[in-house]
Amino acid sequence: QKEVEQNSGPLSVPEGxxxxxxxxxxxxxxxxxxxxxxxxxxxxELIMFIYSNGDKEDGRFTAQLNKASQxxxxxxxxxxxxxxxxYLCAVNFGNEKLTFGTGTRLTIIP
Amino acid sequence: xxxxxxxxxxLVMGMTxxxxxxxxxxxxxxxxxxYKQKAKKPPELMFVYSYEKLSINESVPSRFSPECxxxxxxxxxxxxxxxxxxxxxxxxxxxxxxxxxxxxxxxTQLSVL
Numbered sequence: 001q002k003e004v005e006q007n008s009g010p011l012s013v014p015e016g017x018x019x020x021x022x023x024x025x026x027x028x029x030x031x032x033x034x035x036x037x038x039x040x041x042x043x044x045e046l047i048m049f050i051y052s053n054g055d056k057e058d059g060r061f062t063a064q065l066n067k068a069s070q071x072x073x074x075x076x077x078x079x080x081x082x083x084x085x086x087y088l089c090a091v092n093f094g095n096e097k098l099t100f101g102t103g104t105r106l107t108i109i110p
Numbered sequence: 111x112x113x114x115x116x117x118x119x120x121l122v123m124g125m126t127x128x129x130x131x132x133x134x135x136x137x138x139x140x141x142x143x144x145y146k147q148k149a150k151k152p153p154e155l156m157f158v159y160s161y162e163k164l165s166i167n168e169s170v171p172s173r174f175s176p177e178c179x180x181x182x183x184x185x186x187x188x189x190x191x192x193x194x195x196x197x198x199x200x201x202x203x204x205x206x207x208x209x210x211x212x213x214x215x216x217x218t219q220l221s222v223l
Contacts, residue, residue, distance in 0.1 A: 042216070046214075096208045097155055
C-alpha cells in the first residue's frame with residue numbers, strides 16, 4: 001500500500017513567522033510531488049510542485065524534496081492570516097493516480 | 111480559458127433519483143479525473159480518463175457511472191445513491207504526461223437524502 005503521511009495538526013504559527021509543513025511517502029521510486037491548499041468548503045488549489053531533489057522557491061513558498069529520506073516539505077515565509085487553510089501533500093507513485101496525504105490544518109495567529 | 115468548470119455547484123437528491131454531474135475544460139488537457147472528498151478527509155480517487163478512455167477505476171460501486179463523451183467533457187452519472195455517498199465531488203484535469211499537476215474544478219457538494 002503506497003501511502004502519504006502528514007501531521008494533521010492543527011499547526012498554529014504567529015503572523016509574520018515561517019510555517020513549516022512536512023510530508024513523508026512510502027515509495028522510493030516516486031517522481032512527482034505537489035502541495036495543494038484547501039480552504040474549508042472549497043476545492044484544492046495547487047501551490048507548489050517539485051520533481052527534483054533540493055529546493056524550489058515561488059514567492060513566499062519554498063518546496064523542499066529529499067528523495068533519499070522520502071520526505072517533502074513546504075515552507076511559508078511571512079505567514080499571513082489568509083494562509084490559514086488545510087495543506088495537502090500529494091504524490092505520484094509512478095502512474096496516473098495522484099495520492100493525497102490526510103492534510104495539515106494551518107492556523108496563522110494575528 | 112484556464113478553468114475546470116463543474117456543474118451543478120450543489121445537488122440534493124433522493125436515493126431513488128438519477129442525476130448527473132458535469133465537468134468541462136477547454137485547456138486541451140488529455141486526462142480528466144473524478145475524486146470524492148468527505149469532510150475533513152483527503153480527496154479519494156474514483157476514476158481517471160486518459161485520452162478519452164477509462165484508465166483507472168478505483169473499484170467504485172456501479173451506482174456511480176463515468177462517461178467521457180469527448181476530451182473536454184466528463185460526466186458522472188448517479189443512480190440509487192446512499193446517504194453515505196454525500197460528499198464533495200471534485201473533477202480535475204491534467205495537461206498530458208502522467209506525472210504532471212492536476213487542476214481542480216470548484217466541486218459539486220452532493221447531499222443524498
